[in-house]
Every structure is written in structure tokens, then in C-alpha cells.
Amino acid sequence: MAHNIFFNEQTGQHSFFSVKEKAWHNLGLVVTEYPTSREAIQFAGLDYEVCKLPNIHRLADGITEIVSDNSFFTYRTDNNIVLGDKLSADYEVVQNAEAFTFFDSIVGGDGILYETAGALGNGERIFITAKLPSYIKVGSDDVIEKYIFLTTSHDGSGSITAAFTPVRIVCQNTLNAALRNCSNVVRIRHTANAQEKLKEAHKIMGIANKLSEELDGIFNRWAKVRITDKDILKLIQQALAPSKEVLKAVQTGGELSTVFNNVCNDAFMYAMTSPTQQTETTKGTLFGAYNAVTGYFQNVRQYKDEESKLESILFGTTMQKTQAAFNLCSAFAKNGNEVLQLN
Structure with a gap:
């Protein structure tokens, strides 16, 4: 990676x-x-420190230069590497x-x-x-x-x-x-x-x-709420659904793509086999179901690079999916597995 x-x-x-x-x-x-x-x-x-300076535009004669009053760039003062270009005047x-x-x-x-x-x-x-x-x-x-x-x-x-x-x-x-x-x-x-x-x-x-x-x-309440393996898979499928159309297919028993099924099966396998999912707080519990989703994204899924992984986990798609899992677990704790039942 x-x-x-x-x-x-x-x-x-x-x-x-x-x-x-x-x-x-x-x-x-x-x-x-x-x-x-x-x-x-x-x-x-x-x-190192970063400075902001105005961009300089050279005209067609190759000699005349105009200092911009609304376009700026930033650079490192230790090595003079330009970091950003075409920044606005109010960028601080x-x-x-x-x-x-x-x-x-x-x-x-x-x-x-x-x-x-x-x-x-x-x-x-x-x-x-x-x-x-x-x-x-x-x-x-x-x-x-x-x-x-x-x-x-x-x-x-x-x-x-x-x-x-x-x-x-x-x-x-x-x-x-x-x-x-x-x-x-x-x-x-x-x-x-x-x-x-x-x-x-x-x-x-x-x-x-x-x-x-x-x-x-x-989390302490979830660690005491029991959930079946079948419901864990349903929760994973709903949390990881990439679109409203896929979510509807999951909820209605519709056809799912091979790629999506493989992703859900990988997350379910993590839930069933990872040593961290076999503890007193996670094995067969709602807290464990939530950790199955977070654990899949951090320990199973492949990312382009570490920066992409960090960005996704904290602010991007992974964050959205773990939030979906959190919301589903909250609903499950309140209403039981009826929130996961297929229509």
C-alpha cells in the first residue's frame, strides 16, 4: 500500500x-x-513556516510582469517548495x-x-x-x-x-x-x-x-443486547448498502450484485472469526455487530493508500457507513430485530 x-x-x-x-x-x-x-x-x-505571496503574471511580450491582487500562492520557507496556487486574497x-x-x-x-x-x-x-x-x-x-x-x-x-x-x-x-x-x-x-x-x-x-x-x-448497553448471526448479516448488509436502490433490494429481498455480496460476506466473516469479535463484550452482542462494520473497514477493506484510508475512516465513505451501522444498532437496541426484517 x-x-x-x-x-x-x-x-x-x-x-x-x-x-x-x-x-x-x-x-x-x-x-x-x-x-x-x-x-x-x-x-x-x-x-517549517508557510508564507503567502501574490502570483505574478507575465504578459505576451515576455518582459512585462503584473503582480496580482486577487491570486496568491503559498510556499515553505525552509525549502521554497510551492504548496498551493491560485489562492484567494482572504485565505489565511x-x-x-x-x-x-x-x-x-x-x-x-x-x-x-x-x-x-x-x-x-x-x-x-x-x-x-x-x-x-x-x-x-x-x-x-x-x-x-x-x-x-x-x-x-x-x-x-x-x-x-x-x-x-x-x-x-x-x-x-x-x-x-x-x-x-x-x-x-x-x-x-x-x-x-x-x-x-x-x-x-x-x-x-x-x-x-x-x-x-x-x-x-x-456501548455498555449494547454489550448486553444479544443478536443472532442471521441478524448480524442483515445489519451489515443494510449498513454497507452503497445506494438507496441497493438498500431497498436488501430490505425487500431483491437481487444483489456479486461485488456487494462479497463485501458483506467479508465483513460477516470478520464478525464471526476475528479474535477481537470473540470477547465477552462482542461475541453475539450488538456491540460486536457494530464492531464488525468498523473492523471490516479498518482491518479487511483495501484502500489506495494510507492517506485515503485515514480520510475515509474519519470523514468519508467509511465514516458514513459506520454511522449507518451505529444508527441501525441504536434502532435495534430500542425496537429489536424488527428494524432488520425483510418486507
């Missing part, structure tokens, strides 16, 4: 660090202790150090544990994952740790995005879920007041506290 981690020729290092375990093709620096934000920036090779650069300042501020600088960080492409996009000090416990020993993930770009391709992401430690499944009227994501535009908004984005901590408290109760 390909990777897109920036390789810095000046230092001879990939711009990535992780605590204790290597990730993404064994690249980057592995440290044994959780670093401070200043250390994390250096370990991940993110200690948010430096890498400011992204880490966001993490330090939301918990007052105490208890945040920087676990991974890195730069993608030429450094036009960065990401940070930080672990919060508390955790969710399902049953007697099934632990779900709580993370905040942040990504931002320097090329104008997207907003600053911070998300709360619970991760089941036994299998590293990201159990993303948005409850009714409560998203797990904060998005901030790269506008002139982006830095101010970044300072205010500590509300992600409020989201983390609210979601983790509610998910603790939900």
Missing part, C-alpha cells in the same frame, strides 16, 4: 513521528515517551505551530498526549492525533481510548478540521459516531479570522466530553 508522507531531503527523514510503534510502512521517527507540543513539531518534521495561513497550540489550549496544556503527527505530499497537508487522558470502558476489560484528530492544509484544499475519535484498543477500530444533534467534528475555514476561530475551537473538548459520556452508556 502506498504512502504519501513527505520525505525531507535536507534532513534525510520522513515527516512523521509516532509513540512506541511505527506506522505507515515503518517510516518516520519512533519515540518512547509522549512529547511536548514543541518536541512533537520537531519529531514530525513540521517545524495557519502555521503548524498554531495547530499544536489548539491542542494545548483545549485542556490547559495538561493531560494531552501527542501520539502521531506528520506531513503529507510536500507538506501541504498536516495531521495530528492526540490522546486524551481518560477512556471509555465496556464491560470489565474492553477499553476504548479517546482521541482528537486534527488536519489542516496549506494549499487551499480544505478547512481546518478537528474530530473526536474513540478507538477500541484491542483492535484499533475507530468507533466514530455522531449522536442526534451532536456532531463529532469541528470545521474552521482558512479565512482572515481563522486564527481566532482556532482559539475558539476548544469546543471540540466539550464535544468529546459529551460524546464519550453518552457512548460509555450506549
Whole structure:
């Protein structure tokens, strides 16, 4: 599987660090202790600044140049690599150090544990994952740790995005879920007041506290709700349906494509055979059914590269499907298997 981690020729290092375990093709620096934000920036090779300058247009005579007042580009000051082009005048650069300042501020600088960080492409996009000090416990020993993930770009391709992401430690499944009227994501535009908004984005901590408290109760209830193998397959089929037409076919017993059946069978096989699905909290339980979907996407499905996988799990199609599974499990817990019955 390909990777897109920036390789810095000046230092001879990939711009990535992780605590204790290597990730993404064994690249980057592995440290044994959780670093401070200043250390994390250096370990991940993110200690560069980004500048924005106006584009210069050369006319047909090959001599005359016009400095644009509405078209700009960004570049790294350490190696002069251009990161973004044709940016608007109101695009505001948010430096890498400011992204880490966001993490330090939301918990007052105490208890945040920087676990991974890195730069993608030429450094036009960065990401940070930080672990919060508390955790969710399902049953007697099934632990779900709580993370905040942040990504931002320097090329104008997207907003600053911070998300709360619970991760089941036994299998590293990201159990993303948005409850009714409560998203797990904060998005901030790269506008002139982006830095101010970044300072205010500590509300992600409020989201983390609210979601983790509610998910603790939900997952523990689901771990006590029994579900048959037949209903697990039905739940998987409905959660993974790629369109309304396929979902209708699943619900009415219509014909399904070979490709879709293979995907569902792979997820069902994971539910039935993975060691992480044979624990007290997951074997034959609704919590296990939800983990079957999340586990399929993280441990079975193939992605173009690690960046695509990360994007899909946190914000893309995978997130949508795991949310569908979460909603189905919520309905099952309330109404039983009648929500899965074929019409």
C-alpha cells in the first residue's frame, strides 16, 4: 500500500513521528515517551513556516510582469517548495505551530498526549492525533481510548478540521459516531479570522466530553443486547448498502450484485472469526455487530493508500457507513430485530 508522507531531503527523514510503534510502512521517527507540543513539531518534521505571496503574471511580450491582487500562492520557507496556487486574497495561513497550540489550549496544556503527527505530499497537508487522558470502558476489560484528530492544509484544499475519535484498543477500530444533534467534528475555514476561530475551537473538548459520556452508556448497553448471526448479516448488509436502490433490494429481498455480496460476506466473516469479535463484550452482542462494520473497514477493506484510508475512516465513505451501522444498532437496541426484517 502506498504512502504519501513527505520525505525531507535536507534532513534525510520522513515527516512523521509516532509513540512506541511505527506506522505507515515503518517510516518516520519512533519515540518512547509522549512529547511536548514543541518536541512533537520537531519529531514530525513540521517545524517549517508557510508564507503567502501574490502570483505574478507575465504578459505576451515576455518582459512585462503584473503582480496580482486577487491570486496568491503559498510556499515553505525552509525549502521554497510551492504548496498551493491560485489562492484567494482572504485565505489565511495557519502555521503548524498554531495547530499544536489548539491542542494545548483545549485542556490547559495538561493531560494531552501527542501520539502521531506528520506531513503529507510536500507538506501541504498536516495531521495530528492526540490522546486524551481518560477512556471509555465496556464491560470489565474492553477499553476504548479517546482521541482528537486534527488536519489542516496549506494549499487551499480544505478547512481546518478537528474530530473526536474513540478507538477500541484491542483492535484499533475507530468507533466514530455522531449522536442526534451532536456532531463529532469541528470545521474552521482558512479565512482572515481563522486564527481566532482556532482559539475558539476548544469546543471540540466539550464535544468529546459529551460524546464519550453518552457512548460509555450506549456501548455498555449494547454489550448486553444479544443478536443472532442471521441478524448480524442483515445489519451489515443494510449498513454497507452503497445506494438507496441497493438498500431497498436488501430490505425487500431483491437481487444483489456479486461485488456487494462479497463485501458483506467479508465483513460477516470478520464478525464471526476475528479474535477481537470473540470477547465477552462482542461475541453475539450488538456491540460486536457494530464492531464488525468498523473492523471490516479498518482491518479487511483495501484502500489506495494510507492517506485515503485515514480520510475515509474519519470523514468519508467509511465514516458514513459506520454511522449507518451505529444508527441501525441504536434502532435495534430500542425496537429489536424488527428494524432488520425483510418486507
